[in-house]
Amino acid sequence: MDSYLHRGQRRQLIDELRARGGYDEKVLAVMANVPRHAFLDSSFHGWAYKDEAFRIGCEQTISQPSTVAWQTTELELLPRQHVLEIGTGSGYQAAVLSLLGGRVFTVERHKPLYRKAKLTLKKLRLDRIRLYLRDGSKGLPELAPFDRILATAGAAAVPPALREQLKVGGIMVIPVGPDGEEQSMLKIRRVSETEWTEEELGGCRFVPLVVS
Numbered sequence: 001m002d003s004y005l006h007r008g009q010r011r012q013l014i015d016e017l018r019a020r021g022g023y024d025e026k027v028l029a030v031m032a033n034v035p036r037h038a039f040l041d042s043s044f045h046g047w048a049y050k051d052e053a054f055r056i057g058c059e060q061t062i063s064q065p066s067t068v069a070w071q072t073t074e075l076e077l078l079p080r081q082h083v084l085e086i087g088t089g090s091g092y093q094a095a096v097l098s099l100l101g102g103r104v105f106t107v108e109r110h111k112p113l114y115r116k117a118k119l120t121l122k123k124l125r126l127d128r129i130r131l132y133l134r135d136g137s138k139g140l141p142e143l144a145p146f147d148r149i150l151a152t153a154g155a156a157a158v159p160p161a162l163r164e165q166l167k168v169g170g171i172m173v174i175p176v177g178p179d180g181e182e183q184s185m186l187k188i189r190r191v192s193e194t195e196w197t198e199e200e201l202g203g204c205r206f207v208p209l210v211v212s
């Protein structure tokens with residue numbers, strides 16, 4: 001599935017990200033090992049290692065590599081932690097989280113994307129990742145609480161269910177903002193049963209988190 005050419009292009013992309021600074025080296029090392037092209041249609045394979053978002057069907061996109069590196073760095077994921085991802089999309093971000101040692105639970109609302117991601121992850125032997133087809137704005141109450149929660153779609157406001165499903169001491173990274181406008185990346189820490197702190201990390205643009 002991987003090739004010499006793809007490995008070379010990938011190394012170059014990771015070197016570019018490293019040169020920009022600010023990303024966790026462990027995250028970059030994992031990204032250097034994940035064949036991003038395997039998550040894209042073959043017509044995009046030539047571009048897979050550009051720092052760009054691409055269409056993956058159902059009007060959705062795989063996030064830009066720099067965005068994946070940014071969100072994953074801020075998530076501060078540790079091995080064996082339970083991490084909930086909202087928005088499986090292609091499955092690329094889930095692969096990165098899994099190879100960092102996380103126990104990954106990822107939720108997608110589009111069946112074609114869910115099925116395709118499941119297949120791709122299986123081919124890459126990442127079958128420990130648990131995929132769910134449902135509305136992720138409600139989280140996964142039966143498996144909560146989670147050490148980490150990562151939303152890869154932008155919400156108008158932080159869904160209350162996700163706040164509640166974060167462990168005390170846990171971290172959630174989520175883009176928040178009004179539909180169609182630039183969003184703000186929030187890093188939320190649950191500091192007690194009843195308190196959460198929020199930090200704004202900067203502007204970003206994601207496809208909308210659909211709340212039903």
Ligand code: SAH
Pocket residue numbers: 060061062063086087088089090091092093094107108109110113134135136137152153207208209210211212
């Ligand atoms: N993490 C993905 C990129 C995701 S794009 C990757 O690595 O490729 C955002 C995804 O969130 C889309 O696939 C979209 O369908 C999904 N999404 C949006 N709202 C959702 C919701 N309420 N529940 C589950 N998935 C949702």
